[in-house]
Amino acid sequence: MKTTRLPAALAPWAGTLSAITPELAVAFGPLLHRLDALVGEREPVADLVGDPDGLGGLARSGRPDQLLASEWLLAEEYPEEFLRRLVDGELLHL
Structure with missing residues (x-):
């Protein structure tokens, strides 16, 4: 007898398994x-709003002396991108 439907236990993967x-x-x-x-043990799924965990104390606002060194390098090498990130609040500070 052939199975024509997926068991309920496989329902979370029904879309992927349809192929x-x-x-x-x-x-x-x-x-x-x-x-x-x-994977669930190592990468738990969370429906949290806001910045993700693991930023290590980084923030998107702060004083210029708190900018990451990589942001200063960006300013030297790609000044237009640095300015865009500055205006959009995307620069990273300690």
Whole structure:
């Protein structure tokens, strides 16, 4: 008997798995669950608003003496891009 639909356990991946046969998708099921658990432990999904974690104390505003060295290098090498980032508030400060 052939499987024509995906099991409910594979529903989160239904769109991606639609490119292959349901039988092959079911065969990939255990692997998908293990990969999901592995990636989920290392890269947790968060629906937070605002700046991402891990910026290491960097901010988009501050005094000129707090600018990162890479921003000063940008000012020397690509002054137009530096000015654009300055106006748009994209420069990084410590």
